[in-house]
Amino acid sequence: MVQGRLSDAQLAELRDLFEVAVLPKTTALDAPENRALLAEAHGIIGSGLAITPQLLDAAPNLSVIATISVGYDNIPVDELTKRSIMLCNTPDVLTETTADTGFALIMATARRVVELAEWVKADKWQASIGPALFGSDIHGKTLGMVGFGRIGQAVARRGALGFGMRVLYSNASPKPDLESELCAQRRELNELLAEADFVCVTVPLTAETEHLIGTQEFAQMKPTGIFINIARGKVVDERALIHALENGVIHAAGLDVFEQEPLPASSPLPRMANVVALPHIGSATHETRDAMAQRAVDNIRLALQGERPISLVNEEVYP
Numbered sequence: 292m293v294q295g296r297l298s299d300a301q302l303a304e305l306r307d308l309f310e311v312a313v314l315p316k317t318t319a320l321d322a323p324e325n326r327a328l329l330a331e332a333h334g335i336i337g338s339g340l341a342i343t344p345q346l347l348d349a350a351p352n353l354s355v356i357a358t359i360s361v362g363y364d365n366i367p368v369d370e371l372t373k374r375s376i377m378l379c380n381t382p383d384v385l386t387e388t389t390a391d392t393g394f395a396l397i398m399a400t401a402r403r404v405v406e407l408a409e410w411v412k413a414d415k416w417q418a419s420i421g422p423a424l425f426g427s428d429i430h431g432k433t434l435g436m437v438g439f440g441r442i443g444q445a446v447a448r449r450g451a452l453g454f455g456m457r458v459l460y461s462n463a464s465p466k467p468d469l470e471s472e473l474c475a476q477r478r479e480l481n482e483l484l485a486e487a488d489f490v491c492v493t494v495p496l497t498a499e500t501e502h503l504i505g506t507q508e509f510a511q512m513k514p515t516g517i518f519i520n521i522a523r524g525k526v527v528d529e530r531a532l533i534h535a536l537e538n539g540v541i542h543a544a545g546l547d548v549f550e551q552e553p554l555p556a557s558s559p560l561p562r563m564a565n566v567v568a569l570p571h572i573g574s575a576t577h578e579t580r581d582a583m584a585q586r587a588v589d590n591i592r593l594a595l596q597g598e599r600p601i602s603l604v605n606e607e608v609y610p
């Protein structure tokens with residue numbers, strides 16, 4: 292079963308080997324009309340898959356789920372493991388693109404790129420600009436990475452090597468290689484928040500990281516501090532973030548992810564002058580989305596042919 296964007300060539304690759312059913316994004320995977328398909332299905336591939344224990348009950352032949360994403364917070368991995376169903380994701384191929392998005396947000400917020408481009412568009416540029424429209428430097432500042440996995444390290448590399456930033460990291464095991472490559476220093480979260488000029492969140496969403504950043508954490512940041520989230524919205528208490536932005540507790544935020552996506556019309560975030568809000572585009576380039584889809588196709592093909600998939604999340608179920 293396919294519920295996600297695959298190219299014609301990728302679909303053809305699957306169709307050469309398996310019977311393939313393509314489902315529209317608008318129908319729930321376990322909708323009544325999909326029940327017969329689920330009963331037969333050996334594999335599901337797609338993005339934003341809504342996988343529930345009830346769906347798994349309806350799919351007794353399922354042996355692999357291949358998500359077209361690195362994050363799998365929408366999938367109950369333990370339930371899959373209990374039923375010996377493999378879960379495959381798409382790490383590595385999106386690392387650099389997602390780090391680029393993180394840096395785009397760092398630059399856009401610090402240099403007020405969106406706000407000032409809107410200002411020019413509105414024909415407000417009638418004399419040379421004054422300090423009220425100045426931004427803040429990025430080079431030479433301190434970048435605090437909350438999470439230091441593949442994507443966090445790629446953002447840090449851009450900061451340290453491209454912009455001469457000092458890098459701190461928390462919520463990760465010690466990374467001696469990166470400490471020597473980037474002079475990165477490990478900190479407790481509270482120390483990192485207090486020292487960093489830019490705080491960039493890249494941790495996965497888990498029970499431990501849900502609302503990791505809230506009122507207390509924003510209070511620990513510098514009032515000039517800029518907050519960037521390219522991980523998952525639920526890592527942050529969004530009400531606390533809005534309060535911090537409205538009351539000068541922090542200076543600005545660059546956000547690619549939100550507690551609720553798409554962002555509800557009632558959210559003040561996209562209209563705040565000190566916020567750059569993006570519609571979850573971390574990995575959204577032609578090249579990277581294609582590479583992610585191909586990785587998911589390779590994963591499901593290998594798994595269904597009895598071979599080890601490239602990116603297997605729950606290793607313990609591999610026979």
Ligand code: 8YV
Pocket residue numbers: 338339359360361362363385573574575
């Ligand atoms: C996905 C992402 O493409 O990979 C992830 O975890 O957040 C994005 O890059 C998006 O979630 C669609 O599946």
